[in-house]
Amino acid sequence: MSDILVELKAVSKFYDETAALDGIDLYIRKNEFVTLLGPSGCGKTTTLRLIGGFEQPTAGTILFEGKDIGTVPPYKRRVNTVFQRYALFSHLNVFENIAFGLRIKRTPEKLIKEKISKMLQQVNLEGYEQRDVNSLSGGQQQRVAIARALVNEPEILLLDEPLAALDLKLRREMQHELKSMQKQLGITFIFVTHDQEEALSMSDTVVVMKDGKIQQIGTPVDIYNEPKNAFVADFIGESNIVDGIMHRDYLVEFAGSSFECVDFGFGPDEEVDVVIRPEDLVLIPAEDARLTGIVRSVNFLGVHYEMIVEADDETAWLVHSTLMAPVGSRIGLGLEPVDIHIMKKVREP
Amino acid sequence: MVRFLKRSYIYLVFAFLYMPIAVLMVYSFNDSRSRGVWGGFTLRWYVELFQDRTIMSSLYSTLFIGATAAVIATIIGTLAAIGIHNSKGIQKKLIMNVTYLPVLNPEIVTAISLMILFVFAKVRFGYLTLLLAHITFNIPYVILSVLPKLRQLNKHLYEAALDLGCTPAGALWKVIVPEIMPGIITGLLLAFTLSIDDFVISFFTTGSGVSTLSITIYSMARQGIKPTLNALSTIMFTFVLVLLIIVNVRQAREERKERSGKNGSKKISPYRTEFGDA
Amino acid sequence: MKRSSLFPYLIWMILFIVVPMFLVLYYAFTIPTEAGSTWSLENFARFFEPVYLKVLGRSLRLALISTGICLLLGYPAAMVMAGNAFSRKNVLLLLFVVPMWMNFLLRTYAWLTLLERNGAINVLLTSLNLPRLQILYTNSAVVLGMVYNFLPFMVLPIYSVLSKIDKGVVEAAGDLGANPFRVFTKVVLPLSLPGVVSGVTMVFMPALTTFVISRLLGGGQFTLIGNLIEQQFLVVDNWGFGSAISVVMIVLILLSMAIMSFFEGEEKDVALW
Incomplete structure (x- = not known):
């Protein structure tokens, strides 16, 4: 039990009258690569945003290492996010984008430099420090977004469809890189996607969702071979x-x-x-x-x-x-x- | 041939637009009070212009009110745009409609409504009323300049800042404001220009002793033609021309930058529909 | 993001936009009595007296004529600009905008010097042994001033619509056998209608309510609606009547905005009444 990092208990989220999440229970272990998978509107992004702190649950509790964090604002959570379409700060260069979080924490300049050069090495962007983020390719922007989040050494990295905008080949490459990065850093990754292949190839655990409800939780092999219902069977493979x-x-x-x-x-x-x-x-x-x-x-x-x-x-x-x-x-x-x-x-x- | 006709037509229209200004500029160097005669080149009217205390003090008032109103309107308008951008439904619609009111209303109606307000509230007419009026008609233009920039922003930018440890106020100041800066500057310049150009609203909301350039020109023009006004026109036209060129060069550079940014993502976008929604 | 950043503006909006509007309405619908004031439609009734209807008629007529001339001059200009007769369109557009940014009064004043008895135009005409042109302080001068001041408001919206028309559509029409005239009447003109509508509104509204042009070029003897409002507030001191005319103007403007939004289709965020 002690290695459970995040736990959602009977969490619901309503927008006006419509339920985006309808009483879900979910726990995520340390160092786990968890993928939330489902068609658009299934509640996977809402789940991620609740963990990130961008939304508050309408009902239920979210525990982080056993403590309720339901109303803790995002800037006080040890969680960082890689956003859809990256959300890089276009008025800052690559270095300043990655340094953003460290500067907020008033990290000494020398340490910032060290950390960033290490981070850039990790994401294969050495020498790009002074580049304008708008001039980067999609894949490079993606790497900056990952570096910007990881440099803060979060307990959990949230990834909201980070590969959706990349072409197929680049996507495969990034899948491998993300997976090996996660193993190497020992950080919990929560990954949102609607692409079942991506989910099966990267995750330790796949959470299949539909209409704000969890359909099945299991390893990729379980999910594929033993789908619990017709929806999962249909959604995972043909x-x-x-x-x-x-x-x-x-x-x-x-x-x-x-x-x-x-x-x-x-x-x-x-x-x-x-x-x-x-x-x-x-x-x-x-x-x-x-x-x-x-x-x-x-x-x-x-x-x-x-x-x-x-x-x-x-x-x-x-x-x-x-x-x-x-x-x-x-x-x-x-x-x-x-x-x-x-x-x-x-x-x- | 057709092309020649088309071009000639446009040149004629431009002649119509520029002729009066050009004539004024020529007259501003004419050393004769009568317009029928060319009395030789002179800078006399420029010297007289700068010695004319009425014109100089109204120029000062115009610049002072224009700058102050533009800055205050830009601050209030930018904050308002951010707020409007994040509100929804009826509230947003209502605010937008009221915001459009001063833009759509005939100037004279805005002018008299403010005049009634100031009389009603017993505010002394003068600098203060002028300033309040100018800020009021400037704010909508600032909002309308900033809103499109906000709409272009990645909607997760603010959350990204929070995610990286910013407080809500910090995120606004460190991320959102720098990102929409081009829109804010456009709004500021627009507000300043509108203020300087305004006549009708100033005319109704000013008090004795305070006169903007437009008001001074109005009263001078009604008394008859004065060569100093020609000199003033020449200076103002040159000033506006330079200002507009600066703004346009800025915008062109901005657009080029945006276009190159878009091209960057275009490389991958064709794949997006193909695989992203598979 | 914070919605609380709206507060300064909300207060400003209520104080300086909403409250003044209600004050105008209040003055329009009341008349002063010994005891203070009482609700009445008298101010509006007064507007229907022949003297004032004549003013309204004249304003509408001059505004319509100016709008018509602007359209006749502006549409071809916009078409040429949107076409391929010129390569540097940005410069062209800038040239169109520059006079518009010059002080409005100086622009109008410029025509004063051009049109006066010994002005540039008459100097030129006399030197060619032609009769003098004496239109200053007539309706023609007022119309000329309106056309001069508001022409860019007509050209720019039409240009922006025309330049967005897909060249393929025009070529397709030609390909389907339409001659250039029919291509224009059946394809280009209908497609550019939203631009025309917004150009017409943008010229008609200020032309209807201006009081500066008529005062400077019309010499004060040709009273328009704008002058009437000004008089009521600054000369006659009859705020009730002035407010009533203003309310009528607002209603007219809102009506034309409604028509315009009907033609243009609703844009995002641009909530029109």
Whole structure:
């Protein structure tokens, strides 16, 4: 328990009548790389802003090392933030941007110089001290923003979609750099993104959110392999989600046939969501399959083909396979019991 | 040919705009009281101008009131713009509408309304009333110069300052004000120019003994034409021309800077829609 | 950011904008009596006396004529400036603005020297053996002064709209078979309408309420609305009537602003009534 750094207890945030956050519980450990993941409007940025102190919770408590910090202003928190679009001070050069926080704390000039030169080395920007921040590229601005936050040696670094404005290649590079920086510095990172690939590749823990509620918390592997509900399954990677009926433990009926599965603990004949990843469906001859259909489209995506197969009950199945069947041909889809994920239906209010 | 006609038309319009000023400038060096005759080159009217105590004292009043009103209006207006920028809904709309009132109202209506106020409040007409009136009609222009700059700001800038340890007041002073400085300076210059140029509002809110340049010109022009006024026009025109060139060069440099900044981010923006929202 | 930074302005606004407006309304809707004052519409009723209606009529007429001339002169000028006849548009614009920043009274005074009996124009005409031009202290001189002072207010908004029109749209119209005249009437003119509307408002409003131009160039015998208001406050000392005329002016202006905002579409933050 002692290594818990931040804890949110039943935290809600309302803007007027609409809930941005609806009673979330979350704790974050020291040195953890946590990603808040979800579509826009899911409350991930609000959560970050509450931890940063830019907003106050409407209900619930936020604990920092066990102490309530709900109303502590941002400038008194040992937390620093890398903002969306960086929010660099354009009237100051690179050096003064990074020195900003240190100057507020009246750090001796000599120490400021030392710290900044170390920091610039860390983010690969040596020699850029006197540059105008407006003349920097997006990636460089990003590094200045990270340096400006990290130089204050915060307990937690908050990152609000910091990579959203970068191109794909730069983005990959920065993902690696951020990850290794976090390991090296031993600082807790809380990272907000709507990009599931980014979340899976960088984090120790992923928090999937939707409509102001936490859907699932887990390691990237857990989240991908064992999504808790259809939303998570759909949001993390691509999925086929169809209606099914759980006849009894280990037996589910969907698409007109019954299939063995590994799930249990549902009521008899309970209606469920059946989730199957497209890469878990394999092409087999139609005669050998319980699930058959006609190939409606084929896309070559480099590593694999993406096919849409229309089954006999008119449901469309997304299939990823290194093999290809021509459009119009009749094929079978094979699947293993472990690849069938059964989820309770979410009752929409 | 068409191009020639087009250009000629514009030159004609410019001739219309500049001819009266040019004639005044020429006359200001004419050593003859009658305008029909060219009596040779002289600087006499300039000498007389600087010896004219009425004109000199009203020039002093104009500059003093212009500068003071501009500075005070800039301080109040900048703070107001920051406040307006951060308010929402009906409150914001209401404030903006009232702010536009002096801009939209005919000058004479603003003038008489202030005059009524000062009589009503029994304020002695003079420097104080002039100053209050000028600050009042300057503030909206400062607000309108500063607001666009605030809108351009990254909305997280203020939070970034707090995040790095600034108190709210410190963040305003150390980050927001320097970032919107170009807008503040534009507002200041605009306010100063408007003050110097104003006649109608000054005319209704001044008291005995205090006269701005515009008021002096008005009373002199009604008495007939005086060559000293030509000299004054020449000086003021040159002054305004120089001031405008400075402002425009500043703005051009500012825009170039902004454009180069934008180009920097343009390099990455095409990817943004492609991957950012994937 | 702090919203409390609004407070100085809020106080200022209430004291020097809102309160004076209510005072004007108060004077407009009351008449003095022995006991003090009483509510009345008399001031407004008075405005409908023929003498004053004539003043309103003259003001409207002169303002409309000036606005019309400004539009006729200004639209082609704006079009040429927005086109490709000139390369350095910033300098062009600056040249348009410079006279506008010269002291308003000196600008008007300049025409006084040009138009007077022995002024520059008549010196030129006599030397060419042409008859003298005697328009000083007539309506024509007032209109001339208005056009001269307010022409840039017409050109600049039209220019800014015209220069933003996508060249592709014009080319597309030509490509679709419209001749240059039809391109203008069917494409350019409708697109530039917001600029025209705002130019017209920006010229019409000050032209309607000026009292300096009419006083200097009209010689005081051609009373306009602005002069009437001035007289009521500075000469006749009838604040009630002066305020009532002012209220009518405000209503007229607000109406035209409403029409303008209807044409322009609402801009962000620019909340118009």
